[in-house]
Amino acid sequence: MKVEETPLSGCYIIEPAVFEDDRGYFFESFNHKKFEDATGVSIPFVQDNQSQSQKGVVRGIHYQCGEWAQSKLxxxxxxxxxxxxxxxxxDSPTFGKHFSIVLSAENKKQLYIPRGFGHGFSVISETAEFSYKCDNYYNKASEGGIIYNDPFLGIDWHLNEDEVIVSEKDLYLPTFENAKL
Known part of the structure; x- marks a missing residue:
């Protein structure tokens, strides 16, 4: 397992060692000890989530506040x-900055996102199944979000604006400037 820190402190790319042969492949998708040895982060995951979406779907930018904040893999x-x-x-020197990476079934890369971060993704294939582990339980009263097309953040979602599909709820999220952080 290769672990590389992104330009955002505490946010890591994880690239598993994949073993392939004529039967298919095998890889260890997460190893707590190896991750902790590489990062110094001990993360007790308590909830797994999965979604399926079609091309053009943008989910996010979402986060949990206070005692319900979540780290995600x-x-x-x-x-x-x-x-x-x-x-x-x-209090971070990269407050308001973002990092993006293409994650796919093919490259098998993962992203570890620590507490205190917002998170979102756009589907750039015909469909995608997305999985994430969380270190805290979801709490509706503690959820927050930022509109996906916030001009301050300026995120390029790798989609044309006419391709973007956003939930009704996400369409009315506040801008970065007006978000309750």
């Missing part, structure tokens, strides 16, 4: 997405 089971992490930690 995200990956794609089928298809391809552009995954985006936004640093919402007010």
């Amino acid at each position: 995200v990956r794609v089971l089928s298809g391809k997405v552009l995954d985006v992490a936004v640093d919402l930690r007010k």
Whole structure:
């Protein structure tokens, strides 16, 4: 397993060692000890989530606040997405900056997103199945979000505007400037 820190402190790309032969492939999708040895982060995951979406779907930018904040380990089971992490930690030198990476079933890369970050993704293949582990339980009263096309963040979702499909709820999220962080 290869672990590489992104330009956003505490946010890591994980690339598993994949063993392939004529039967198919095998890889260890997560190893707590190896991750902790590489990053110094001990992460007790308590909830797994999975979604399936069609091309053009943008989910996010979402986050949990306060005692319900969540770290996430995200990956794609089928298809391809552009995954985006936004640093919402007010005391961070990269506050308001984002990092994006293509995650796919083919490249098998994962992204670890620590607490204090917003998260979203866009589907850039015909369909995608997306999976993520969380270190805290979802709490509706603690959820927050930022509109996907916020001009301050300026995220390129790798989609044309006429391709974007956003939920009714996500269409009315506040801008970065007006978000309750």
